[in-house]
Amino acid sequence: MTSLPLTRRHLLAGTSSVLALFSVTAHARTYGAGTGLPWEPNGGEPPLPINPQGWLLFTPAEARMVEGIADRMIPADTLSIGGKEAGCAVFVDRQLAGWFGQSTRLYMRPPFMNGLPTQGLQSPNNPILQYRTGLAALEAIAKKQFSNRSFTDLKPDEQDSLLKDMEAGKLEVPDGYSSKAIFDLMLQNIMEGFFADPIYGGNKDLASWKMLGFAGTRYDHRDFVDKHNQKYPLPPVSIAGRARI
Amino acid sequence: MVRKLPSKDVVIIGLCWTGAILAHELTDEGLDVVAIERGPWRDTASDFPPSYAPDELRYAIRGELFLQPKQETFTFRHKPNEMALPIRQFVSFLPGTGVGGAGVHWNGQTWRFLPTDFNLKTHLTSRYGKDFLPADMSIQDWGITYDELEPYYDKFEYLCGTSGKAGNLNGVIQEGGNPFEGPRKRAYPTPPQRQPYGPTLFAKAAIETGHRPFPQPSSNLSQGYTNPLGVTLGECTFCGFCERFGCGNYSKASVQTTILPVLVRKSNFEARTNSEVLKIEKDSTGKKATGVTYIDASGETFFQPADLVIVCAFMLDNARLMLLSGIGKPYDPVSGEGVIGKNYSYQLTSGVTAFFDDKIFNPFIASGAIGMMIDDYNGDNFDHGPMGFVGGGYMGMGQTGARPIQTRPVPPGTPRWGSEWKAATAQHYNSTISFSTHGSNYSYRDAYLDLDPTYKDTHGRPLMRITYDFHDNDLKMSGFLTDQLASIVNAMGAKQVVKSPRKGPYDTSIYQTTHVCGGVIMGEDSATSAVNKYLQSWDASNVFVIGASAFPQNAGYNPTNTVGALAFWAADAIRTQYLKNPGPLVQS
Ligand SMILES: Cc1cc2nc3c(=O)[nH]c(=O)nc-3n(C[C@H](O)[C@H](O)[C@H](O)COP(=O)(O)OP(=O)(O)OC[C@H]3O[C@@H](n4cnc5c(N)ncnc54)[C@H](O)[C@@H]3O)c2cc1C
Numbered sequence: 001m002t003s004l005p006l007t008r009r010h011l012l013a014g015t016s017s018v019l020a021l022f023s024v025t026a027h028a029r030t031y032g033a034g035t036g037l038p039w040e041p042n043g044g045e046p047p048l049p050i051n052p053q054g055w056l057l058f059t060p061a062e063a064r065m066v067e068g069i070a071d072r073m074i075p076a077d078t079l080s081i082g083g084k085e086a087g088c089a090v091f092v093d094r095q096l097a098g099w100f101g102q103s104t105r106l107y108m109r110p111p112f113m114n115g116l117p118t119q120g121l122q123s124p125n126n127p128i129l130q131y132r133t134g135l136a137a138l139e140a141i142a143k144k145q146f147s148n149r150s151f152t153d154l155k156p157d158e159q160d161s162l163l164k165d166m167e168a169g170k171l172e173v174p175d176g177y178s179s180k181a182i183f184d185l186m187l188q189n190i191m192e193g194f195f196a197d198p199i200y201g202g203n204k205d206l207a208s209w210k211m212l213g214f215a216g217t218r219y220d221h222r223d224f225v226d227k228h229n230q231k232y233p234l235p236p237v238s239i240a241g242r243a244r245i
Numbered sequence: 246m247v248r249k250l251p252s253k254d255v256v257i258i259g260l261c262w263t264g265a266i267l268a269h270e271l272t273d274e275g276l277d278v279v280a281i282e283r284g285p286w287r288d289t290a291s292d293f294p295p296s297y298a299p300d301e302l303r304y305a306i307r308g309e310l311f312l313q314p315k316q317e318t319f320t321f322r323h324k325p326n327e328m329a330l331p332i333r334q335f336v337s338f339l340p341g342t343g344v345g346g347a348g349v350h351w352n353g354q355t356w357r358f359l360p361t362d363f364n365l366k367t368h369l370t371s372r373y374g375k376d377f378l379p380a381d382m383s384i385q386d387w388g389i390t391y392d393e394l395e396p397y398y399d400k401f402e403y404l405c406g407t408s409g410k411a412g413n414l415n416g417v418i419q420e421g422g423n424p425f426e427g428p429r430k431r432a433y434p435t436p437p438q439r440q441p442y443g444p445t446l447f448a449k450a451a452i453e454t455g456h457r458p459f460p461q462p463s464s465n466l467s468q469g470y471t472n473p474l475g476v477t478l479g480e481c482t483f484c485g486f487c488e489r490f491g492c493g494n495y496s497k498a499s500v501q502t503t504i505l506p507v508l509v510r511k512s513n514f515e516a517r518t519n520s521e522v523l524k525i526e527k528d529s530t531g532k533k534a535t536g537v538t539y540i541d542a543s544g545e546t547f548f549q550p551a552d553l554v555i556v557c558a559f560m561l562d563n564a565r566l567m568l569l570s571g572i573g574k575p576y577d578p579v580s581g582e583g584v585i586g587k588n589y590s591y592q593l594t595s596g597v598t599a600f601f602d603d604k605i606f607n608p609f610i611a612s613g614a615i616g617m618m619i620d621d622y623n624g625d626n627f628d629h630g631p632m633g634f635v636g637g638g639y640m641g642m643g644q645t646g647a648r649p650i651q652t653r654p655v656p657p658g659t660p661r662w663g664s665e666w667k668a669a670t671a672q673h674y675n676s677t678i679s680f681s682t683h684g685s686n687y688s689y690r691d692a693y694l695d696l697d698p699t700y701k702d703t704h705g706r707p708l709m710r711i712t713y714d715f716h717d718n719d720l721k722m723s724g725f726l727t728d729q730l731a732s733i734v735n736a737m738g739a740k741q742v743v744k745s746p747r748k749g750p751y752d753t754s755i756y757q758t759t760h761v762c763g764g765v766i767m768g769e770d771s772a773t774s775a776v777n778k779y780l781q782s783w784d785a786s787n788v789f790v791i792g793a794s795a796f797p798q799n800a801g802y803n804p805t806n807t808v809g810a811l812a813f814w815a816a817d818a819i820r821t822q823y824l825k826n827p828g829p830l831v832q833s
């Protein structure tokens with residue numbers, strides 16, 4: 001994005017004050033009364049391409065673990081690069097540092113009670129707490145089961161066996177948490193990172209979209225809609241307008 | 246301190262499809278109208294331009310355009326004896342907020358209900374006998390006929406520019422259209438959209454198996470169109486970011502692309518955004534509304550007096566506002582008496598997925614409403630006598646866009662992660678298609694809305710409580726539809742066909758549809774309905790409540806064409822009858 005003039009938004013995007021952007025409050029306004037459509041320059045809220053340097057939320061150790069997990073969930077092979085190289089951990093870090101990490105937009109009023117699964121999310125613990133708790137539990141069990149080795153030092157199949165335990169809800173976690181719920185959250189977010197637009201930090205070089213044959217954000221398929229059973233000929237593009245970020 | 250504002254002729258709660266239609270019609274009548282909308286102003290150029298509208302994470306996953314539960318949510322339980330808990334994040338249905346409401350991010354599937362959907366109770370009992378219906382089923386006639394509503398369906402479709410093929414023109418069945426639809430006076434305003442490969446294959450298989458497929462009526466326009474208001478929409482580009490997204494091309498009918506440019510230029514119209522109505526106020530008789538109290542984003546509270554109050558706040562909020570304002574008697578599931586909150590209904594959807602090895606579908610070339618459908622198993626289009634259930638739905642293949650965070654079909658048994666998962670994902674993405682059924686949901690005595698005793702919103706007011714579960718009749722109906730669909734799909738020669746029938750209990754953690762209905766239902770009798778056939782409150786004649794809240798039960802179609810038609814119908818009644826002689830339009 002260097003060819004664009006640096007706006008306040010872009011400057012903020014590079015710093016840890018990225019959180020501040022989400023606290024902008026809405027103002028009541030009156031429209032109409034014969035004034036026509038309200039239009040103001042720069043009225044939009046374009047997304048902020050993230051700066052991949054450093055970590056906003058994870059400690060370096062947590063970040064290495066999430067990178068390791070991303071590489072087990074999305075292993076590098078002939079189909080695509082792995083989750084770590086694709087930037088999935090960076091993606092998750094930035095999501096957790098934004099409103100998502102604190103469940104800011106959800107209904108978080110008490111009382112919190114255990115509901116039926118069909119009553120959906122009921123935990124008072126936001127995603128940041130879920131990650132912190134889950135990663136600590138995973139590290140503890142790695143050390144216990146594999147003679148004091150860190151999760152990140154385990155062999156891939158050893159990591160897989162712990163992740164499968166976690167997925168099955170068999171990992172010991174503090175009261176009020178479920179290792180299955182934490183695993184599901186991590187899986188959801190890492191997949192989001194791999195398949196979302198690369199401006200959010202994952203899906204480096206559109207790796208996943210190329211793998212699938214997804215056209216990305218081209219937005220106009222009129223020429224191809226009735227070319228039935230034919231391979232779509234163009235490479236994907238991202239919101240940033242190009243195939244490489 | 247409540248600040249009292251100068252009086253208006255009309256106050257409208259919610260600036261969405263219904264709110265904008267009423268505002269347009271009543272300002273045309275010369276009335277001074279203010280619309281109060283709890284969300285922000287939204288417009289194509291600033292909120293979803295093509296440069297960043299196609300953002301799956303932001304819009305479809307994080308739900309940027311949807312109501313945030315922090316602002317308002319609902320509590321949910323299956324049965325009256327359970328504890329309701331708050332829906333802390335929206336999944337099963339996705340209420341809208343802001344100018345345009347959910348009409349900004351709808352798909353544009355634009356269906357009419359069947360003539361027999363409107364006199365449902367009378368029709369079913371006369372065809373099958375009274376004892377055919379389950380004892381606790383509480384379906385009712387609407388108090389309005391298809392023929393009465395037809396001109397208003399026409400109005401909404403011509404407002405939107407809906408693309409489709411008529412199936413019944415003045416009683417004459419048209420080749421290639423839906424032969425089961427009620428008679429329409431004229432063709433759709435624009436021809437059907439072009440179809441991708443999958444829907445075309447489905448249509449072929451449907452014909453081979455003795456069905457009558459037709460293009461789904463779509464308000465993603467097949468060509469440029471200028472509506473009767475003089476507003477022009479563009480041609481849909483099959484961008485594939487439609488459902489859950491705003492359209493960057495001005496091609497999806499919405500308040501923004503059909504009404505707003507005209508409405509905001511009128512000197513007798515005003516919209517106030519980021520302002521939430523807390524209550525409809527009544528005079529000392531309790532029979533007349535005096536206006537509304539609302540709070541704006543700065544926390545200041547206002548009283549807006551008005552002669553007419555039009556409630557257009559989405560069906561759940563319509564019912565909630567009526568309960569919070571004490572207009573109409575709350576429904577009691579034990580006695581079956583009372584009307585506000587009565588007959589909450591939903592939609593029973595299900596799916597079938599077909600995995601091919603040898604085909605390329607390009608599933609991302611899509612629009613919210615393209616597709617080929619059949620209506621052979623909807624409503625009472627087939628004999629229910631031998632079935633042991635009532636109801637039905639349409640089904641077929643709609644290609645709404647395989648955006649990759651949400652849509653990565655893999656055969657059952659595939660792991661959720663790791664090498665095997667990735668190989669299956671890459672293999673099947675482009676060679677798999679999904680089909681769906683869109684079934685009715687009839688109403689029951691124990692499915693209703695009331696105010697929650699425990700959970701409150703940001704203003705300290707009780708949340709709305711939803712008590713709802715699927716009933717056997719409807720699950721049976723949905724199972725039947727799924728089987729019929731699968732047997733057509735089986736004729737397509739896929740390598741593997743997987744059925745996903747809808748199963749009970751109702752699960753709020755799975756997306757189904759945002760077609761929630763009922764709560765302020767219309768009808769012929771003030772003892773069994775909350776509003777009369779003109780959507781006028783039986784209890785306060787200067788209050789009209791517009792939306793799917795009026796549906797006594799839900800049919801096997803998406804609601805918005807019917808909601809839009811009811812909005813035009815009610816507006817017409819206000820213009821031609823109510824204003825001449827303000828008071829009840831139907832004697833209770
Ligand atoms: C993802 C999705 C896809 C859909 N696809 C289809 C489809 O293909 N076909 C179809 O027929 N239907 C579809 N629908 C449903 C369709 O969007 C709704 O039927 C339609 O928008 C209803 O219009 P409405 O005017 O009744 O209210 P809404 O669009 O729900 O708007 C209500 C408005 O009222 C405002 N409001 C609420 N409470 C207050 C208050 N207290 N004070 C002030 N303002 C308030 C809200 O902010 C909102 O703007 C879809 C819905 C969703 C979410």
Ligand code: SF4
Nearest residue numbers: 465481484487492612
């Ligand atoms: S599919 Fe068509 S109507 Fe829908 S958002 Fe894209 S261009 Fe607009």
